[in-house]
Amino acid sequence: MFTIDWKPNKSSPVPLHIQITDFIKEKITNGEWTVGYKLPPQRILSKALGVNRSTVVTAYEELTAEGLIEGKSGSGTRVINNTWNLLATTAPPNWSSYVNLGIHKPNLPTIQEINQAEFIPGIIRLGTGELSPNLIPSTSLKKVFNKLSSREITHGYQEPKGLLPLREQVADYLKTIGIQTSPSSILIVSGALQAIQLISVGLLHKGSIVLTEKPSYLHSLNVFQSAGMNLIGVPLDKEGIQISQIPNYKRQHRAALLYTIPTFHNPTGTLMTVERRNQLLNICQQEQLPLIEDDVYRELWLDENPPIPMKASDNNGLVLYLGSLSKSLSPGLRIGWIVGPEPVIEHLADIKMQTDYGSSSISQWVAEALLSSGLYYQHLSEVRKELRTRRDFTLNTLNKYFSDLAVWDKPTGGFYIWLHLLPSISIRKLFESALSEGILLNPGNVYDNTAEQYLRISYSYASLPNIEDSLRRLSNIVKTITK
Template identity: 55%
Template sequence: MIINIDWKPDKTSKIPIYIQIKEYIHKKIINGEWTVGMKIPSQRKLAELLEVNRSTVMNAFEELIADGFLEGNTGNGTRVKNNLWSLFQTTSPPNWNHYVENGIYKPNLPTIQDIHKVEPQTNIIRLGTGEPSPEMYPKDIMGEVLKTLSTKIEIMGYEEEKGLPQLRKQLCHYLETLGINATPSSILVVSGALQALQLISLGLLRGGSTLLLENPSYVNSLNVFQSLGIKLANIPMDRNGMDTSFIKSYKRRYNASLVYTNPTFHNPTGNVMTLERRKHLLTVCEEEQLPIIEDDVYRELWIDTPPPPALKSMDNNGSILYIGSISKALSPGLRIGWIVGPEQVINRLADIKMQTDYGSSSLSQWAVTEWLESGKYVKHLESMREALRLRRSTAIRVLQNEFVDIAEWTVPSGGFYIWLRLPPTISIKELFYEALAFGILLNPGKLYDEQSFHYLRLSYSYASLFDLEKGIKKLGQIIRKLINN
């Protein structure tokens, strides 16, 4: 388990470093941030995180032990023994661990937790991150948008249940360009596609229901459905997308309630579902009265040619809940996405959204409205595609130069991901930590499919162009080293 610490000793200060560390820990204990009985990071780990010698940490620990705040470093680690007050009290703090371990939601997968902890570190080359690179962030245009908003926003209160009316109106126009017809009352603004999935899990399903989905799938890396006892049944996929011939029998076998699909520039494989498959999926699901969640957040990011039309654009009877977002093409920091579907379903999800967070940031909604209304968003998509084309060719060039004998891949026609197949002989877990030691953060394929333990989700979207080239080259060397060991 990787831990983070939000402080570093000041090496230029006159106060000895071990005293600074002692005071830091002391403060955490006094504040009740580290509670009595809590296990604290080991000396070795702290020394590493604080970038000091282990003996320095040891000196701090020894004084805190002598003062009665910490309990001796037995084989079981160091724990908080007392705080300033507990010395005079006979009571102990609540058993928070009991709460932390028994909550309804499952924790994120350990690897996901580790990835979240490493991500904020600087000097890390993130080769798995599914997010537009800071290099592609349109700082100047966002600046213009914020300047416009600085005089435009008259009031920022709670918005309507389904989101800012002006934004939903703009989304109608935008969706029309994708062939999707909707009026504002059948659109719910959400805080990104993940929240859309959470609202669906809380609002439309029961424990024991089953979701059919492509395998591998981004959803397998989450616990949002699983935490509530909703089962996932994996449908095989090939380069043409989900193998829709399985749906009929799987629906019966698992008594499935919904199909989840990410048909366009699929996460993590980069595949695009063909038009033929899309039509078949629609036909089968209509016959089976099986609703579909279409997660279409990568649609705009085509590199070669526009992808086949959205399922939603061919939806004749309101079978599809369509999810879109500006996170992938503009900025995940705005946390704005949308769900489009039959009005009674959108009403229900809007009611759940009101119970969850009373709506998404009004400021973010205004910003997205402005991006759409001014035409800046559509223009920005062009430069995104251009930037992604360059990034993809860089990644593919390095792969062709360095990986031909150690990996297999398909060139994606859009999106962020290359689904990299490595020799089954090497341990991806070992590779993950080995790469991390060299400052490279990876996304193991196993997150998306238990059987894909010899895959990586390689992303050409996040690292700087320079780091992308350097990182993939280095990755090749590390893989070779592991193969040769």
Template identity: 40%
Template sequence: MWKPNRQSNKPIYEQIADHLERRISYGEFPPGSLLPSERKLAEQLGVNRSTVILAFAELRATGIIESRTGSGTRVSKTKWGALPRHTPNWSRYAEGGNFLPNLPFMRRIREALHQHPDLIDFASGELSGGLAPNEEIASLMSEHRYTSYLGYVNPQGYTPLREALVSYLRQYRGIQTTESSILVTSGSQQSLFLITQCLLSPGDAVAIEDPSYCYSLPMFQSAGLRLFRLPVDQHGICPEAIRSLYKKHRIKMVFLNPNFQNPTGTVLSEERRKELFDVVSELGLPVVEDDPFGLTAYRGDAPAPLKASDPSGSVLYIGSFSKIAASGLRIGWMVAPRSIVERLADARQQMDFGLSVIPQQVAAQFLKSSYFEPHLDRLRMQLLFKRDLLIEALRRELAGQIEFTVPEGGLHLWCRLVPEVHDGKLLEEAIRRGIVFVPGSVYGSDSGYVRFTFARPQAEEIGPGIAKFAEALRSLTV
């Protein structure tokens, strides 16, 4: 990103004015469009706000921009649009299409993290750099000279990766499958996108857990689906609720995250699993099982996925490396009947022509390497360590203010706040003090819940981060 040159003889405000004029002339800010605020630009460029005010004044003087009180600074239409030329009305185009923007809270969190990279991050649902196998993957990349042909690969994904996944699924998840039943995707996100866009139609009703990270995904709304809730207690969802939703709303599909559910950390109990299969096989209903956390069980055996016993062939299984290795690999997979895999592979060709072969090769090597098993062991140990740091800090800083169930796997802790506070205000107070978390309403729950991701912050940030959160909470309740 461009920064003013402090060694130059040219005043900084003039450098900024020139830089903005150049960006406007490139078309980055078309006539009539809004420029970033003085405050925001000052932050981005690392200068005082007064310097930006001078730069804006310079540009206003030449007629390139116009400011109106309360409505910000815009690129002038009269100067740039004086010719009989019309720039397309880009902002109208930006409002087209079916894709809803991300939820306001999620955008606010992303924006805050972008502006203040030093925020303590309890919000991003991913592993910290230290938990990801960066070293192992760097070693694999330099040990194995890259040899594959760099052309388009099989629409279902790079065959050696699908073969490695067949062994992985058998060994680690108890799932019997073949490489022709596997679709490699850009993480669980793309699997869900393909299912919601290509197997369902606008207006279709589906059942999702309550709370559920699905609520945080505008893709369900973008696909025009009607969402119905399956309340989650400490044993997971209650399968009989599926039957009544089916009767009332003719739901077409059920989305579940049975192992260390996001956000609650719950594992669907054995008994509920049996009931679930009875209900869905009676109704002929497909279940989408998202299983990103199964292997993060901190102690003892990982709970089996539904797909490992699927008597009626009702389960579309989704897995990914994002939560157990590295989200930046963007490697996920779906196990489904062949007709579904072929349909989705064909649709995906229309969207992006498939994934790059390079991360697919890296993922296949990693799965087959001697690094994989020790990485998982280390990950589980460190997640447990960080979970305990978080719990200690919560008990120390927020005794009596907060309630939670201790999760035995996953990346998150789900808390109920005892004092009544406004979700949005709490988030703003927390950001002001240097931390972010995700308000529970993002997952469809009532106000007063919070999700902390303990996998993302550094271990030494957890205690101080929760102290800041406690301050933020106190500032709103005292």
């Protein structure tokens, strides 16, 4: 998806094609669109600018005649020169080649489209995995900010593992869910995603195999792959990851570790049973297979408390436990934690210091105040109530519009409903058709390339009227495509 923050002035006496030509020249001259940059197709640019395609065609022709761009069949139109280079004897660097050779792989194309489309005014984000702005405790946050403004707090860098008072509060919280640990075994990170990045570069070597559920949120990222790792999916059923296959997968692929989201799994919403958790921990202990337990959705239970974490039963330091406030409190706070053996935590803390010199001090103080004051726990009670209402409303709406088009399970917590479409349909065509009507979807194939008939539906972000409106229109789109 191409976005642009400029549009031609249709009331100007300057012809539209000249305005567009000058705009692109400025982008090239300023070095924003460098040699090798691929310009958007004429159809896409004309739509973004709100002009006829012929206007863009004329602008491209003039830029081509001036030797600034070149169009080739099959590879699109690219910048081949800039106005300074026309006068110079040496060519400027081709930054596109650097981008392509960089170590960190780009997001999947669909994920890039989703990330950009989320900021289109008026878009209905039907798959977004975060709390609605209306569910973020603004009043509590203001109380905390006011309280901190009158306290003496440190605004400089914190020690490598993070703010000690915050780690003490996290240790106290962990005790309430069965995990006995000390602040020295906790590393404060900027969300669970950074925890995964630190683990990938700090504990694994290039070529390592990581086992995870299939489907899994991890498959929508290139975090491990960018560090030279490979993901292998293990099938998932209604009780969680199918542990009977893990020994074979471990030996066949020489897997280095296993990553799991046992509590309100992303994207399926599955809650791993107590029995399956015990079995998984036992299998991993037998196989000496380290386990990453990503538990960021734990506090978003809607019907009853979920089983205690596997980390609570880990007596051998096998489990690295991940928690976060991003899902349950606010994505903008960017505070999470890793719990593990002290040598591992110290090593990851050292790597974190090399990358960002510690998470935001202000965010850490805010998180500490929310936990120590009890405001966080008050918020959890309120947000569960709201999410329960949203879940039930979404399920009723699905029954109304999708009863003959899809099947799904009722989640008992988290954000997601894993919708299995019954008609055979092009998920790409559905994505594009919905987007053209202002509905942003999360297709299942970004979490598992074989999940072509699935959508991740979220009830946490869009308003209830928007959820009903978008699901009603989406059902009509599905019916139109399958005719």
